Amino acid sequence: MIFAHADLNLILPELVLVTGTLALLLFDLFARQNGRWMTHILAILLLVLAAASVLAQGMGLTASGWSGVYERDVLSAVLKLAIYGVSALCLLYARPYLADRRLWSGEFYLLVLFSVTGMSILVSAGSLVTVYLGLELMALSTYALVALDRDNRKASEAAIKYFVLGALASGILLYGLSMLYGASGTLDLGEIALALGGSQPTEPLMAFGLAFIIVGIAFKLGAAPFHMWLPDVYEGSPTAVTTFIGSAPKLAAFGMAWRLLDTSLGGLSEQWGDMLALLALASLAVGNLAALVQTNLKRMLAYSTVSHVGFLLLGLLHGGANGYAAALFYAIVYALMSAGAFGMILWLAREGFEAEEIDDFKGLNQRSPWAAFIMLLLMASLAGIPPLVGFFGKLVVLQAVIESGRLWLAIAAVIFAVIGAYYYLRVIKVMYFDQSTDERLIPATDTGLRIGLSANGLAQLGLGLFAGPLLAWCVRAFL
Amino acid sequence: MELIVNNIELIAFYLFAGIATAAALAVITVRNPVYAVLFLVLTFFSTACVWLLARAEFLAIVLVLVYVGAVMVLFLFVVMMLDVRTDKVREGFIRFLPVGVLVATAMLVQMIMMIGVQRLATLPLPAEVPEGYSSTEAVGMALFTDYILPFEIAALILTVAIIAAIALTLRRRPGTKHQDVGDQVRVDPASRLRMVSMRSEGKPGGKP
Numbered sequence: 001m002i003f004a005h006a007d008l009n010l011i012l013p014e015l016v017l018v019t020g021t022l023a024l025l026l027f028d029l030f031a032r033q034n035g036r037w038m039t040h041i042l043a044i045l046l047l048v049l050a051a052a053s054v055l056a057q058g059m060g061l062t063a064s065g066w067s068g069v070y071e072r073d074v075l076s077a078v079l080k081l082a083i084y085g086v087s088a089l090c091l092l093y094a095r096p097y098l099a100d101r102r103l104w105s106g107e108f109y110l111l112v113l114f115s116v117t118g119m120s121i122l123v124s125a126g127s128l129v130t131v132y133l134g135l136e137l138m139a140l141s142t143y144a145l146v147a148l149d150r151d152n153r154k155a156s157e158a159a160i161k162y163f164v165l166g167a168l169a170s171g172i173l174l175y176g177l178s179m180l181y182g183a184s185g186t187l188d189l190g191e192i193a194l195a196l197g198g199s200q201p202t203e204p205l206m207a208f209g210l211a212f213i214i215v216g217i218a219f220k221l222g223a224a225p226f227h228m229w230l231p232d233v234y235e236g237s238p239t240a241v242t243t244f245i246g247s248a249p250k251l252a253a254f255g256m257a258w259r260l261l262d263t264s265l266g267g268l269s270e271q272w273g274d275m276l277a278l279l280a281l282a283s284l285a286v287g288n289l290a291a292l293v294q295t296n297l298k299r300m301l302a303y304s305t306v307s308h309v310g311f312l313l314l315g316l317l318h319g320g321a322n323g324y325a326a327a328l329f330y331a332i333v334y335a336l337m338s339a340g341a342f343g344m345i346l347w348l349a350r351e352g353f354e355a356e357e358i359d360d361f362k363g364l365n366q367r368s369p370w371a372a373f374i375m376l377l378l379m380a381s382l383a384g385i386p387p388l389v390g391f392f393g394k395l396v397v398l399q400a401v402i403e404s405g406r407l408w409l410a411i412a413a414v415i416f417a418v419i420g421a422y423y424y425l426r427v428i429k430v431m432y433f434d435q436s437t438d439e440r441l442i443p444a445t446d447t448g449l450r451i452g453l454s455a456n457g458l459a460q461l462g463l464g465l466f467a468g469p470l471l472a473w474c475v476r477a478f479l
Numbered sequence: 480m481e482l483i484v485n486n487i488e489l490i491a492f493y494l495f496a497g498i499a500t501a502a503a504l505a506v507i508t509v510r511n512p513v514y515a516v517l518f519l520v521l522t523f524f525s526t527a528c529v530w531l532l533a534r535a536e537f538l539a540i541v542l543v544l545v546y547v548g549a550v551m552v553l554f555l556f557v558v559m560m561l562d563v564r565t566d567k568v569r570e571g572f573i574r575f576l577p578v579g580v581l582v583a584t585a586m587l588v589q590m591i592m593m594i595g596v597q598r599l600a601t602l603p604l605p606a607e608v609p610e611g612y613s614s615t616e617a618v619g620m621a622l623f624t625d626y627i628l629p630f631e632i633a634a635l636i637l638t639v640a641i642i643a644a645i646a647l648t649l650r651r652r653p654g655t656k657h658q659d660v661g662d663q664v665r666v667d668p669a670s671r672l673r674m675v676s677m678r679s680e681g682k683p684g685g686k687p
Contacts, residue, residue: 011628018635025642067625107646114639121632133632140636144643208590 010065012053020046021113028106043109047088071126075477079123082332086248092452093343094240100351115141123255128177128187146237158236165229173216179209192264220253223279224286227306234302243342247335254331269319276317283310288420298356315397321478323400329474330393340378340456347443363436371443372431374457381460383424389463499525512558537615
């Protein structure tokens with residue numbers, strides 16, 4: 001390979017991110033505590049700049065570079081924009097919470113930015129090596145983020161669980177990838193599909209590799225029965241970190257799942273379709289039923305993540321462009337909703353008060369009608385109530401499932417979604433109809449957080465009413 | 480004799496593979512953790528020999544240099560420093576042994592059946608390499624041309640590891656005594672040495 005200008009242009013967003021992050025690393029070293037504001041603003045600007053560079057490349061640019069290890073297409077562009085946007089929101093929400101707890105350090109921003117770089121590489125992976133390295137870059141940064149509150153026992157426990165189970169999942173995935181390599185003799189995702197084109201789908205090595213890869217993906221997404229780490233990690237991490245690990249990485253994991261399952265293993269879609277159907281069903285059941293009995297909002301949202309991952313898998317298992325587009329739409333919408341919902345906890349939290357119990361939201365309407373309204377929009381969107389965007393996410397996924405002829409799966413999904421609506425509506429009921437018991441329940445006054453969260457909540461309504469453009473881009477990603 | 484000479488490669492393979500397996504078993508069965516680490520070194524070394532037989536000299540050397548030379552020595556230090564209580568760790572080993580053996584056997588049988596060891600035997604052996612072929616050069620060429628981007632990503636992962644390690648372990652405690660080179664250089668004689676003017680005394684033993 002000759003080092004070409006075209007190759008450098010392909011990785012422009014990653015170049016911007018990496019250069020900026022390393023510059024920020026040096027800047028923060030000298031800025032110390034007084035200049036942390038600058039770090040905060042520069043980190044968000046960097047994400048905006050990276051998003052701008054994706055747009056500057058042109059959304060429609062489709063090319064493969066660096067000897068095939070890097071893939072740029074519409075899907076990667078859409079996912080990158082979503083990842084950068086959601087991560088920027090998370091940084092915006094995180095500041096007051098971190099500052100109250102003496103966790104407001106430059107490392108938080110650096111690790112988030114490195115993690116975003118990993119996600120960015122992951123969704124553009126063209127080879128098994130890039131998939132694995134991108135995944136590790138993303139995951140290692142998030143393990144450290146969870147452990148950042150190192151004097152907190154719960155956070156340390158969560159970090160150890162996250163690290164051990166994450167490493168196990170990476171190992172399983174790597175095992176599957178090595179079998180894929182063994183069966184096909186190539187690392188390139190596209191070439192794997194070609195190499196396997198002629199072989200029997202029941203080739204044992206392939207079947208084994210596929211099973212391991214699916215388990216690895218399920219672990220990373222948090223699909224039942226591989227969801228055990230999720231509630232503990234979400235609950236134990238500092239909420240600012242939960243906001244981040246609960247939103248953007250799901251988008252990257254979706255990108256990885258699509259690259260592995262469709263680009264390289266598309267020929268086996270019948271086999272993995274059934275596997276994913278089981279995982280989706282289990283996730284919907286476990287997630288929705290377990291969330292019913294939670295009193296801790298973070299834990300409840302963790303179980304709700306499991307159920308939403310079930311919906312995401314429903315779109316993926318269809319194995320056609322419609323299903324993928326539905327799953328992509330769902331992933332983006334979910335990342336926004338999840339960032340918003342955890343952001344609400346950050347909004348109410350203050351020094352010495354976590355606001356992570358559902359009871360902490362009692363009578364929020366009396367104290368701050370606006371915050372209660374935003375929470376209402378987010379919860380209703382998570383529950384899937386029209387005309388909010390969460391409803392359209394569920395609608396397009398169910399359409400794709402019915403098209404694929406798995407009517408029973410669509411019926412089960414609807415039943416579980418109705419069961420799930422209960423626990424979201426309970427939060428709304430608590431906010432509007434219960435008497436407040438805690439006088440401290442006044443939302444933080446940080447301007448950035450307030451504007452960001454308000455925009456995030458209103459976007460649920462806006463995207464719901466005008467879902468067309470986003471949906472159109474999701475469809476275009478798989479043309 | 481001729482049989483041995485003709486099959487010397489096969490014999491060497493079984494010898495090294497056998498030692499590797501036996502040493503790996505020893506790693507998980509010996510009581511003393513230091514011995515376990517040393518057996519792990521033996522396992523790596525034998526594996527490196529097997530790789531040499533497969534004509535992957537570079538990987539073999541890297542395995543010895545990196546794993547045996549660096550990682551395992553570090554491991555040894557950690558094991559010695561931690562003073563692991565083996566009796567605590569081994570509690571329940573016998574109780575869970577039957578279950579463990581059952582699961583391991585089931586997995587082994589499944590994998591042998593599914594993957595098909597016999598099919599692997601039909602795969603061709605690595606081709607005879609031409610005179611003067613260097614796998615180090617081949618790895619280097621691949622690493623710095625086709626795989627330059629993954630190579631750089633790996634560098635990023637290492638950067639994250641450094642940042643994470645420092646962020647998680649560095650504690651700035653106030654009141655600790657440490658050197659400040661700037662202060663040391665800037666020091667001025669007056670702050671270190673107090674000149675006291677004293678009336679001179681007479682010589683000892685001299686006349687007053």
